[in-house]
Amino acid sequence: xxxxxxxxxxxxxxxxxxxxxxxxxxxxxxxxxxxxxxxxxxxxxxxxxxxxxxxxxxxxxxxxxxxxxxxxxxxxxxxxxxxxxxxxxxxxxxxxxxx
Numbered sequence: 001x002x003x004x005x006x007x008x009x010x011x012x013x014x015x016x017x018x019x020x021x022x023x024x025x026x027x028x029x030x031x032x033x034x035x036x037x038x039x040x041x042x043x044x045x046x047x048x049x050x051x052x053x054x055x056x057x058x059x060x061x062x063x064x065x066x067x068x069x070x071x072x073x074x075x076x077x078x079x080x081x082x083x084x085x086x087x088x089x090x091x092x093x094x095x096x097x098x099x
Contacts, residue, residue, distance in 0.1 A: 004059055007073035010052025014080035017045035021087055035095055042088035049084065052077035 021041065024032040031038060056074035060067065 003055065004070055007052040007056035007059075007070065007077055010048045011073045011076045011080065014045050014049040014052070014077060014084060017041050018080060018083060018087070021084075025091075035091065039088060039091055039095075042084050042091060045084040046081055046088065049077040049081040053081060 020033075021038065024038070033041075053074055056070055056077065060070055060074065063070075
């Protein structure tokens, strides 16, 4: 596999997980997927997107010049890592409030 392809793959996986989370979690209702599964999905998404940022960042540092084809997926992975992390923290606060 080409090392430059991993940030794109990580971006697609992270976006897919974020879409699944947004669809299944609605305000005021029980989630359609069990909470433990949602928590595992967010953790997996954060890990994959952070690895995408690190590997893509290393590739960007090694290259001479600016490569927009690689910089956009890396930036997208960084944004998704933060969003999935916030979603995971929100899920933990929801679990703690259930009692």
